Amino acid sequence: MSLKKAGFFIILILLIDQISKIYIKTHFAIGDEIEVFDWFRILFVENEGMAWGTKIPGEYGKLALTLFRLVAIVGIGYWLWDSVRKGGSRILIFAISLIFAGAFGNIIDSVFYGIIFDDSYGHIASFLPESGGYSSLFHGKVVDMLYFPLWNGYLPDWIPFWGGQYFTFFEPVFNIADSAISVGVVMLLLFNKRAFPKNEHEE
Template structure:
């Protein structure tokens, strides 16, 4: 495949994943609340369970508070820049198209979660009464009215690169009771989004298919 076609392929692939990721997040954020019950997607083992987190993939953080959040966002921006540079370099070197698809998954996923933290505080109304928006130790005290009673809560900081990441998918399945050390525990308790899934798929493709990608 020609280099220009590979650039176009990567761009279109990233754009499609980003659009799908953001459509799902905005729909969930507009239709569910912090106390909405989980809903089955595929039987009882794969459910929609809306939550928000201040971190990146699967709720990973770099500490709490303003400094940790900014450090995480800056790390994400640097990572995205590095991936873009690497993809451009790989296209020029004529790597296999499948490898570019794997890299596109990772780039799209990282960018999708960055969009949440960068823009969502400007798109959606901030409510300090929502548990997702409360952060102990932030020092940002705000008034909150619950059941007709006004009280102070410590809310997270808001603004560019400080927003939460919207998550909604969860595997609600447990290890069999007889499984040593794991019996009765959830197989994968993290709540995630399409962007997280894209990152995971891209990394797994590289790990599983590395001999094909790096046959030199």
């Protein structure tokens, strides 16, 4: 796969990701929810940290996370360019493109959303508000909205540790960028031999 085709996929994913996030941010308040199916809902939440809402503690935790993401995206971008240059497999380049697009999509939120939107608590956010954004550069929150509560109920008592507790599967709320990263990683795991084929000399 050429770098041009990889770039097309990246731009397409970024557009879908950012359009969906901007729509949610400008039409929903935090906690607003629309039920599409019993097992699929649009639920607006914001993530201040990493996956699963994990935060880096301390005054500069959010800044450190955003800077780490920026360094990581440079590394992923080099990996993509180098794989194309070396004639890497189509699966490898497509998977890296998905990971790059997803990481880039969430970086946009982290870097810019704090200054281009006001907060969404109790009201719908405004784009480029006159009073300023809800935070500063590099301190934005990632917009999540895809929620798949496939099963809700109390776990059997015989299950260790969690028996008898109310449980929701699948509980995390995520976005298009997260989906792209997950699909890319799963592709590399499932199709590892095709993504990283060994030539005869190496064998």
